[in-house]
Amino acid sequence: MCSPTRSDPCWSSPRSASAPRSSPPPDSAFSVSDRSPRPPSGHDLSVVARLADRVAVMYGGRIVEQGLTANVLGDPRHPYTRALLDAVPAAHAKGTRLSADTASRPGPAPAPDGCPYATRCAAADDGCRKALPERDSQGALCWYPAQPVAVTLRVPQPARHDGAPGEVLVEADAISKRFRAPDATSYYAVREVSFRLRAGETLGVVGESGSGKTTVARIVLGLTEPDAGAVRFDGGPWSGIPERSRRAARHRIQAVQQDPLGSFDPRFTVERVIGEAVALTGPRRGRERRAAVTELLDRVGLPAALLDRRPLELSGGQRQRVAIARALAPSPDVIVCDEPVSALDVSVQAQILDLLDDLRRDTGVALLFISHDLGVVHHVSGRIVVMKDGRVVETGDVEEVFAHPAQEYTRELLAAVPGGALA
Numbered sequence: 048m049c050s051p052t053r054s055d056p057c058w059s060s061p062r063s064a065s066a067p068r069s070s071p072p073p074d075s076a077f078s079v080s081d082r083s084p085r086p087p088s089g090h091d092l093s094v095v096a097r098l099a100d101r102v103a104v105m106y107g108g109r110i111v112e113q114g115l116t117a118n119v120l121g122d123p124r125h126p127y128t129r130a131l132l133d134a135v136p137a138a139h140a141k142g143t144r145l146s147a148d149t150a151s152r153p154g155p156a157p158a159p160d161g162c163p164y165a166t167r168c169a170a171a172d173d174g175c176r177k178a179l180p181e182r183d184s185q186g187a188l189c190w191y192p193a194q195p196v197a198v199t200l201r202v203p204q205p206a207r208h209d210g211a212p213g214e215v216l217v218e219a220d221a222i223s224k225r226f227r228a229p230d231a232t233s234y235y236a237v238r239e240v241s242f243r244l245r246a247g248e249t250l251g252v253v254g255e256s257g258s259g260k261t262t263v264a265r266i267v268l269g270l271t272e273p274d275a276g277a278v279r280f281d282g283g284p285w286s287g288i289p290e291r292s293r294r295a296a297r298h299r300i301q302a303v304q305q306d307p308l309g310s311f312d313p314r315f316t317v318e319r320v321i322g323e324a325v326a327l328t329g330p331r332r333g334r335e336r337r338a339a340v341t342e343l344l345d346r347v348g349l350p351a352a353l354l355d356r357r358p359l360e361l362s363g364g365q366r367q368r369v370a371i372a373r374a375l376a377p378s379p380d381v382i383v384c385d386e387p388v389s390a391l392d393v394s395v396q397a398q399i400l401d402l403l404d405d406l407r408r409d410t411g412v413a414l415l416f417i418s419h420d421l422g423v424v425h426h427v428s429g430r431i432v433v434m435k436d437g438r439v440v441e442t443g444d445v446e447e448v449f450a451h452p453a454q455e456y457t458r459e460l461l462a463a464v465p466g467g468a469l470a
């Protein structure tokens with residue numbers, strides 16, 4: 048997919064000569080397949096691609112592009128639609144950045160009747176900021192709609208690997224965990240799961256809801272004890288020991304969760320949220336602690352101006368960056384990322400995935416990356432564990448598993464990726 052730059056022919060249509068003047072499709076013409084009686088809405092493009100016959104892309108309170116899903120997602124005209132698709136991990140080779148630089152460099156604000164996307168659009172000019180054109184034949188609201196290009200939502204073919212992993216940090220050996228169901232029966236949430244996580248690598252754990260991924264995360268974090276099997280951390284026992292024996296090393300395994308709000312005290316400022324994590328291994332108070340917090344904010348791409356804000360005053364992307372800064376504060380060896388981007392829209396998701404990957408490369412931290420999204424797991428992971436009904440059904444090099452899945456379940460998961468994962 049091409050990127051929105053001035054030199055790109057996508058943006059070369061002069062306003063007066065090529066701005067299309069066809070009649071706009073009705074804004075309410077948003078229909079879906081017969082399977083659903085109501086139009087779906089959301090930020091997950093793969094779900095929209097699978098369920099909707101027609102799609103409306105919104106930005107700044109306006110529908111900026113709409114039409115048949117195959118046309119809009121297969122041949123996007125509006126820069127925002129193109130940026131959204133360009134941020135989907137499945138559209139990128141591994142090791143490449145997902146987020147556009149423009150996302151963090153806002154331009155001048157547009158006039159009330161101007162293009163709402165002008166603050167982020169690389170092709171914006173004064174005319175864009177003053178007024179909007181009529182929609183083009185595909186329903187795109189843009190003075191410089193892209194020329195047709197082929198865009199496909201699909202899982203990429205195998206690409207390069209990213210460095211040799213280091214020593215084993217976390218070793219799960221045949222761990223099992225049973226829970227009691229409301230009807231007093233018990234069931235296995237996790238059954239005989241084994242894997243190794245090495246320093247500096249990202250190990251992806253993928254599976255549907257209820258496959259046991261989060262229970263694995265809790266066991267690795269030392270929040271849930273396995274009923275059978277064992278977890279070792281850095282060569283020593285991590286499960287089956289009293290909490291006081293884990294305490295000295297607790298800061299070495301941190302977590303980033305799907306909903307950071309749930310783990311923040313809403314009364315605390317950003318400085319206090321991160322500062323308490325800094326105090327685990329660093330300065331406990333005063334100017335030194337504030338400087339450490341400010342440095343962490345900078346590392347995750349946030350300004351010091353947010354120090355006095357509270358979590359509810361932040362956007363979803365900012366909150367997840369604060370959660371990552373807090374996880375990094377005690378210089379951990381391992382971060383367990385449990386669905387860290389599934390609540391974010393696709394462009395913010397891209398920024399967070401890039402940030403996690405940058406931090407892994409810079410610090411050597413190992414990531415246990417849990418997600419239901421195969422495209423995301425493929426993009427960030429070197430190795431993968433596929434789970435179903437509490438068991439590991441397949442594990443190995445992510446490229447090998449994606450290219451030659453040995454199990455039917457893995458093939459089904461891959462086949463469910465829009466665009467045909469194994470084409």
Ligand code: SF4
Nearest residue numbers: 162168171175189190
């Ligand atoms: S109209 Fe908006 S989206 Fe289109 S080129 Fe101008 S700023 Fe970009």
